[in-house]
Amino acid sequence: MASKLWEKSVTVNSDVEVYTVGLDREMDMYLARYDVLGSLAHIAMLESIGLLTSDELKVLSEELRAIYDVIEEGKFCIEDDVEDVHSQVELMLTRRLGDIGKKIHSGRSRNDQVLVDLKLFIRSRIEDVITAITGLFKALISQSDRYKDVLMPGYTHLQVAMPSSFGLWFGAYAESLVDDLTVLKAAYTVTNRNPLGSAAGYGSSFPLDRDMTTRLLGFDSMDYNVVYAQMGRGKVERIVAQALASVASTVSKLAFDACMFNSQNFGFIKLPDQYTTGSSIMPHKKNPDVFELTRAKCNKIQALPYEITLITNNLPSGYFRDLQLVKENFLPAFDSLIDILVMVTRMVSEVSVNESILDDPRYRLMFSVEEVNRLTLAGMPFRDAYKKVGLDIEKGEFEPDYTLKHTHAGSIGNLCNDRIVGLYDDLLASFDFDKFHVAFSRLLGKE
Ligand code: ARG
Numbered sequence: 001m002a003s004k005l006w007e008k009s010v011t012v013n014s015d016v017e018v019y020t021v022g023l024d025r026e027m028d029m030y031l032a033r034y035d036v037l038g039s040l041a042h043i044a045m046l047e048s049i050g051l052l053t054s055d056e057l058k059v060l061s062e063e064l065r066a067i068y069d070v071i072e073e074g075k076f077c078i079e080d081d082v083e084d085v086h087s088q089v090e091l092m093l094t095r096r097l098g099d100i101g102k103k104i105h106s107g108r109s110r111n112d113q114v115l116v117d118l119k120l121f122i123r124s125r126i127e128d129v130i131t132a133i134t135g136l137f138k139a140l141i142s143q144s145d146r147y148k149d150v151l152m153p154g155y156t157h158l159q160v161a162m163p164s165s166f167g168l169w170f171g172a173y174a175e176s177l178v179d180d181l182t183v184l185k186a187a188y189t190v191t192n193r194n195p196l197g198s199a200a201g202y203g204s205s206f207p208l209d210r211d212m213t214t215r216l217l218g219f220d221s222m223d224y225n226v227v228y229a230q231m232g233r234g235k236v237e238r239i240v241a242q243a244l245a246s247v248a249s250t251v252s253k254l255a256f257d258a259c260m261f262n263s264q265n266f267g268f269i270k271l272p273d274q275y276t277t278g279s280s281i282m283p284h285k286k287n288p289d290v291f292e293l294t295r296a297k298c299n300k301i302q303a304l305p306y307e308i309t310l311i312t313n314n315l316p317s318g319y320f321r322d323l324q325l326v327k328e329n330f331l332p333a334f335d336s337l338i339d340i341l342v343m344v345t346r347m348v349s350e351v352s353v354n355e356s357i358l359d360d361p362r363y364r365l366m367f368s369v370e371e372v373n374r375l376t377l378a379g380m381p382f383r384d385a386y387k388k389v390g391l392d393i394e395k396g397e398f399e400p401d402y403t404l405k406h407t408h409a410g411s412i413g414n415l416c417n418d419r420i421v422g423l424y425d426d427l428l429a430s431f432d433f434d435k436f437h438v439a440f441s442r443l444l445g446k447e
Contacts, residue, residue, distance in 0.1 A: 005087050005110075017083075020321070025078040027327040028085035032076055034120035035085045036068045038113060038196060040443040041216040043104050045209050051106050060104060063096055064089075065444055085117075086110045107208050109200035111319045115233055116196040118327075120217065120436075122240055125334040126188050127433045130181070132341035133247060137177045137424055139348045141417055144171035148415055150355050151404070152268055153363050160366050163404055165412045166268075166353045169257070175420050176250040180243070181427045187243035188431060191236055194222040201230030201319050218439025233323045234312035237330045241304040244337050251344055252298030255291040258347070262288050268357055272350045290343060297340050304333055358402065367400035368393060374401070 004012065028035075040061060047057040067089060070076045078088045093101030147166035154164030194217060197203065197210040203226040214222045223229035261268040271288055279285035307329045315322060357363070368389050375385035392398040406412040441447045 004083055005090065005105075021083055022325075023328055024084055024324055025082075027331055028078060028088075029076075030327075030331045031114070031117040031121055032078075032085050032089075033068060033071045034117040034124075035089055035113065036064050036071065037120055037217065037440060037443055038116040039089060039104055040064050041213045042108055042196060044216055044443075045212045046104070046106060048209055048212060049207050051206065052103060056100050056103065059097060059100060060093065061445070063093055063101075067092055068444060084110070086113050107197070107199060107204040107206040111200050111230060111233075112196050112198045115198070115229065116194065116217070118233075119191050119193075119195065119219075119236065121331070122191045122236070123188070123433075123436055126184060126191070126240070127431070129244070129247070129334060129337055129341075130184065130428070130431065132338045132345070133177055133181065133184075134424075134428065136251075136341050136345045136348065137174050139345045140170045140174035140177070141421060143348060143351075144168075144174060144415060144417055147353055150353060151358050151412070152353075153357070153366055160363055162366050162369055163358075163412065167415050168412060170348070171415050171417055171420065173250060173254050174417070174424075176253075177247070178420060178423045178427065180247045180250055181424065183246045184243040185427060185430060187240045189220070190239050192220045193232075194219040195229035195232060198223065198226035198229035201317075202226055216439060216443060218436035220435075227317055230319055231317050233319070234308060234315070234326055237326050238305050238308040238312070241301075241308055241330060241333065244333055245302040245305050248298035248301035248337060248340070251340060252295045252302070254344065254348075255294040255298065258291045258351070259288045259295070262291075268354050270352045270354070271347065272352075275347055275350070290347060294340055294344060297336060301333055301337055301340075304329060364400045365393060365398070367402065368398065370401065370404065371398070 043052060043057055043060050043064070046052045047054060052060070067076070076088075078085055079091075082088045082091060090101060090105065093104065095101075144167045147170065150166045151163050152166055152169065153160050154162045154168075194210065194214040196213045196217070197208045210222055223232055258269065258271070260266055262271050271286075271291075273286060275288075275290050276286035277289040279287065308326055311322060311326050311329070372382065372385045372389050375388065376382045380388070389398065404412060407414050409416050438447070
């Protein structure tokens with residue numbers, strides 16, 4: 001039986017072990033490959049400061065790369081009596097290499113190991129989330145361009161208000177994603193700093209070369225102050241969760257619109273049949289369950305920053321085991337958001353719109369402001385024009401003119417989609433994902 005890394009003369013009670021490890025083995029599987037990458041950087045640094053020989057570095061690197069391949073092949077597992085991924089990797093090394101394997105933990109603690117693992121994981125997953133967001137962004141812009149001339153009612157207070165268009169509706173959600181990407185960029189910047197070398201949260205008396213591990217892992221800079229590096233645990237996850245929540249709030253609003261506009265009372269859009277579900281009793285039903293679940297899944301993601309806040313709230317500085325539980329809520333959220341984005345992208349691409357919705361006379365009055373503006377342009381003061389149209393409506397004498405002339409930036413006739421795409425592309429280019437891809441390839445000896 002493999003003992004704990006920290007076990008000395010007293011053996012741990014098994015109930016206590018179950019209680020303290022909990023779901024951590026499952027959670028650490030998300031982090032396994034990043035744990036190996038962190039160790040590859042750490043040992044290269046240890047060699048540079050004389051704590052490993054170059055032969056030891058070579059042997060250890062080869063073995064760690066072999067473990068990385070096992071992880072990639074899906075064959076890695078954390079054994080039942082091994083506490084976590086950090087212990088498992090060290091155990092595999094010592095089984096294969098004996099004493100050399102026992103040397104890699106010099107100048108390090110599992111506290112900074114898990115910190116660095118989380119940051120490497122988050123960087124990669126933000127890239128995946130952004131790929132999925134980009135798919136949705138493109139689908140929205142393309143639908144906006146396609147339906148730029150098709151009008152639909154706009155609402156305030158859920159009361160018919162003014163003419164809008166499907167071009168505006170789809171494009172609005174595309175632009176919302178631009179702002180979400182801005183928030184994600186901030187989260188990425190916070191993430192992209194190296195905590196490795198902070199050890200248990202107070203540094204080390206070894207002359208660790210933290211600039212070197214920062215470079216080797218492709219970080220932009222480091223969390224300099226070792227106490228702050230440890231304080232980042234929970235904080236980074238919360239900031240990233242806020243960015244994921246921002247994306248989720250865009251998508252959940254879209255999902256609500258889609259459910260509402262698809263209902264018979266609106267009839268603005270029609271969801272493809274294969275994306276609707278039936279009722280066990282009412283044979284005519286085609287329910288928008290996909291968007292309903294999207295809404296609820298997005299709401300769960302919006303709860304995440306609050307969950308993390310509550311798990312970590314009021315902790316003083318320094319490491320606490322409480323932080324382990326953040327992983328259970330945080331790590332699976334990326335897959336959940338990506339699934340949502342992929343499904344919603346398909347829905348948005350395939351939804352059809354009702355091109356003649358304004359033939360319905362119930363929307364006549366939303367042209368009232370157009371008439372007021374026409375009278376104003378013809379010289380009548382706005383307030384008088386407003387009153388005249390209001391009285392005409394009351395007397396049942398209002399005749400709408402359905403021709404629209406909206407030309408200002410961002411309006412029905414001038415969506416500015418090209419400028420929205422420009423903003424998106426500039427933001428996208430500001431994420432330098434290649435930097436960490438190149439760093440990872442070098443650590444894995446692939447370049
Ligand atoms: N599983 C632990 C976590 O996620 C790893 C760090 C353990 N450190 C300790 N001092 N017990 O936080």
